[in-house]
Amino acid sequence: MRAVEPVPTDGSPRAATRLGELAAAALDGEGPAVLPTGPGEPAPAAALTAPVDDDVAAIVTTTGSTGDAKAVLLPATALRASADATHRRIGPPGRWLLALPAHHVAGLQVLLRSAHAGQPAAAMDLRDGFRPDAFVALAGGAGAAYTSLVPTQLGRLLDAGGAALAALRSFTAVLLGGAAADTALLERARAAGVPVVTTYGMSETCGGCVYDGRPLDGVTVDLEPDGRIVLGGATVAAGYRGAVSDVDRAAFTGDRRFRTNELGAWSPDGRLAVLGRADDVIVTGGENVAPASVERALLAQAGVREACVVGVPDPEWGARVVAAVVGDGLDGEALRAAVAPGLGRAAPRAVAVLDALPLRGIGKPDRAALRAYLARAFGGPFGGSFGGSFGGPFGGKDRT
Structure with a gap:
């Protein structure tokens, strides 16, 4: 058995470097397994x-989009398989620029690759958010060949x-993940x-395992009759630890597949198109x-x-579609x-016009928070549309 060492990160380069060193040692079997934690x-x-x-x-904790966060066990073999398959697809191994929080799987993978x-x-x-000028300084001075971004960051750099x-x-390649990127971007x-x-x-597959709609070498993608995506292969995690539900535990099928x-x-x-989460479907x-x-x-x-589109409760329709x-x-109307x-x-x-969408993790829209906010905004009987501006708790602050 191997010991586990919690490694706090605060967004600083020093903390990220320390995590990278400890994670590399763990990958080589020379130290305890790392458990990164985020700021605060x-x-x-x-x-x-x-x-x-x-x-x-x-051990990486998920962002908890459907409830309590879960702790994912990532074997060294899976992490190596992920790194090797990534570079077989995008180019030879080289230096990476870390622009993502190091305690999330995408950031940890940048350090490990x-x-x-x-x-x-x-x-x-x-520590003060993502700044294009800081990105430019490191991209030019470090000779980095690769980086990994979320759509919000890419949009800001293009702007x-x-x-x-x-x-x-x-860069030789700019990986884009963490949230769906629209076609226009x-x-x-x-x-x-x-x-x-x-x-x-996702964390359960050591991060990205399907690039530009095609699985990496050694990764399988299957669709169940209802369209649910099942991922398999060498990059699949060993499972969860801690208190998780039977449904969550059953997502790992025991044959290196994750439902x-x-x-x-x-x-x-022949490319995989991701349509969204099954529990985000709105029944109206x-x-x-x-x-x-x-x-x-x-x-x-x-x-x-x-x-971002969510469903808010409606006594007649069950839910109504709100954006x-x-x-x-x-203008919303x-x-x-x-x-x-x-x-x-x-x-x-x-359609509500906001200053910013609420985010969770490394750039995914926080649909639960938005649903609660819009339900309050559109409370009671509803028969029209709204085009005002909700700065509210999400207005203006950089959450990248």
Whole structure:
């Protein structure tokens, strides 16, 4: 059995470097397994710090989108398989620039891939949030070949242009994950010469394991009859530890497969299209509405930078479709009218204009928080649409 060492991180390069060193040692079997914690998080409970099997190199907590966060056991073999498969797909091992929180699986993987290449990662100082100028300084001075971003960060760098765009172009590959990226953002980045590679995965698969819709070497993707995505192969974690439900525990099927809570479909060219979480589907008047389809329609409208669609309780319909958007000079009612003809009964009954979407983890929209906020805003009988501005608890603050 192997000891577990909690490793606190605070967004500083020093903390990230220490985590990278300890994680690299754990990967090589020369130290305890690491359990990274984020800024301000309490010390892990004793149940999480008890010894683990010898092959476990890291324990990463999920962002808890469907309830309490879960602790995922990541074997050294799975982490190595992930790093090797990544570089077989995007290019030879090299130095990485860390622009993500180090305690999340995507950030930890940046540290481990750099260590695996024998070149410690260049780590941004994220204590005051993500700053394009700081990204530019490290991209130019560290000779980093790779980086990993979330869509919000990519959008800000593209908006900055100039040196920021040049920095993006300098990488061999820019991995993009953590949250769904809209088609317009991807087209904009690629038209500007940025080598963007979209990734899909989760803590339970050592991070991204499907790149640009195609599984990495050694990874399998299957779709159940209802469209639920099942991922398999060498990058799958060893399971959870701590108090988890029987449903969560059963997601690991015992044959290196993980049954996700997300829905997918195969595109005509054989790529996986992720349609969203199964529990995000909105049932309104007996009809199922996938939020992703409504979000795509909103993001296609001029001026819309971000969109998130949720269902809020309705005594007649069970739920009503409500959207929140972020952008400049937007009018909620005009947006609702513009997308309604193409969406039919899936059209949002209301569109709220926010200063910023609530986020969790490393850039995913916090649908639970947004649902609660919009339910309060649209409380009681509802028969129209709303185009006002809710700065509220999410307004203006950089949550990247």
